[in-house]
Amino acid sequence: MAHTTTFGVEFEFCLATLPEGACDPEPYDARQVYTISDTIAVNNGMQSLNILDPILRRHYKERLQNDILQRHIADTLISAGFSAITDEDVRRQYNEALLSGPEPVHYKSWNITTDSSIRVPGEDGTAGVAEYEWCKVEVISPVLTYTPQAIRQVQKVCKLISRRYRILTNEWCGLHVHVGQGSKGLPDYAVKNLAAMIWAFEDRLDLLHPLYRSNDAACNSLYNSAPLSREDNFETDQPLLLIEQIDRILECKTGDQVISLVNDECPSYGSAYNFWNLLSQHSQSSKRTIEFRQHEGTLEAKRVENWIKVCVHLVEFALQIQPDCMGEFLRSVVDEEEYTVEDMLLSIGLPRQVKYYGKALGTKS
Structure with missing residues (x-):
């Protein structure tokens, strides 16, 4: 019986960032490390939220930081011709669906998200480069039909991210592959x-x-x-x-x-x-x-x-x-x-x- 095999991939990695004005510990590395996160935007966002509870403040600060970082990676993929969404986009889609909008369509775009199970340098017992602010990132592919073209698409995303950003994968990161029909x-x-x-x-x-x-x-x-x-x-x-x-x-x-x-x-x-x-x-x-x-x-x-x-x-x-x-x-x-x-x-x-x-x-x- 004929069948169409589909697959998807999930990449987990740590991404290095630096706030503007911080000294680059690896100045000869051409990969981007500035302007990926935005401390000023995060601080302004927290002021507008005016949250006093320390646990809630930490939660929303992390979310704001992740939103900015994820948008940067999504824009990198979009500029290369891929469809990409972030956690912020997913939240908006669900909110629109609650107001009688269309149901969110899952696994149609590359999804830039985070995974709390990842441990970045400093958390995992390794020092890494101490000056960096490390971020936990997960990139999830859309559902792809198993073809040479789809494999090339995955390879292109791998190369885009690893050539654009300073990343590392440690023992807390995995590569997950989903296969079905x-x-x-x-x-x-x-x-x-x-x-x-x-x-x-x-x-x-x-x-x-x-x-x-x-x-x-x-x-x-x-x-x-x-x-x-x-x-x-x-x-x-x-x-x-x-x-x-x-x-x-x-x-x-x-x-x-x-x-x-x-x-x-x-x-x-x-x-x-x-x-x-x-x-x-x-x-x-x-x-x-x-x-x-x-x-x-x-x-x-x-x-x-x-x-x-x-x-x-x-x-x-x-x-x-x-x-x-x-x-x-x-x-x-x-x-x-x-x-x-x-x-x-x-x-x-x-x-x-x-x-x-x-x-x-x-x-x-």
């Missing part, structure tokens, strides 16, 4: 296949990422967090073997049953592989995707491209094969020590990624 989600058989593949290959997929992203608090391993990992064989009272766990997934009748085995939070934002948006109860949601959360934060265009392709091809492979054939395939390779991550990439149709990740892994591929 627009608003249709994934059929039950594909959810079973995908979960079974990820369960079988999670240890191999781990090798494509730094050690600190393996079972991190923001991207917990399914092996350690999923309800299935705690199930025992009722006959032997021993933990299920890996192949038995895969069979448990493939025996499920519905995608919801699969998700109850592999994700145990609501929603599962702490899992390396978050299936929660594929639950049937979210059938009216505009975000019917699996979220791949394990990759470390980066705006390096080549790294982003290759990980997107891995995520998409895992989903497309799950869509192409019926569960009985998937079971036969996984049983034939899951316990084979010689079946490497490169073999897995070849199995899902990614010979170029074998070469790319082979170099990263230091193999001969």
Whole structure:
């Protein structure tokens, strides 16, 4: 059956700014650091709000600062031909909708926002460049149809931001990739296949990422967090073997049953592989995707491209094969020590990624 694969990306990073008049600690770095934030505008805004409560003052000051910063990044993307919105735009759209306006359209533009889970230098135990005022930024793509043109669009945004601004990504930043079929989600058989593949290959997929992203608090391993990992064989009272766990997934009748085995939070934002948006109860949601959360934060265009392709091809492979054939395939390779991550990439149709990740892994591929 023909299907159209869609994807989206979320970039998390720290962005350096300086108030006007402050001495630039890295004057030979041509990337912009002044006029991104506006201290005078923030102070004027706070005076006009006339808020006395210290907690509310801090909240609104942060919001004003983020609004100005986000507008600067959005204008950078808009000037390059992209559609981009900020948190301020989203608030306005919702307020207009409350007054009988049109419902806000989600994931149609690049969304410049923030993520409080990011820790900037000084918060994360590293000094960074002390003179900078670091800001937490998240950039979320629109829903994109998986095409070479869409990949180039993502790469262009990566290059625009990293060449225009002084940014860094630390251990608190992630690159998240969502994959689905627009608003249709994934059929039950594909959810079973995908979960079974990820369960079988999670240890191999781990090798494509730094050690600190393996079972991190923001991207917990399914092996350690999923309800299935705690199930025992009722006959032997021993933990299920890996192949038995895969069979448990493939025996499920519905995608919801699969998700109850592999994700145990609501929603599962702490899992390396978050299936929660594929639950049937979210059938009216505009975000019917699996979220791949394990990759470390980066705006390096080549790294982003290759990980997107891995995520998409895992989903497309799950869509192409019926569960009985998937079971036969996984049983034939899951316990084979010689079946490497490169073999897995070849199995899902990614010979170029074998070469790319082979170099990263230091193999001969």
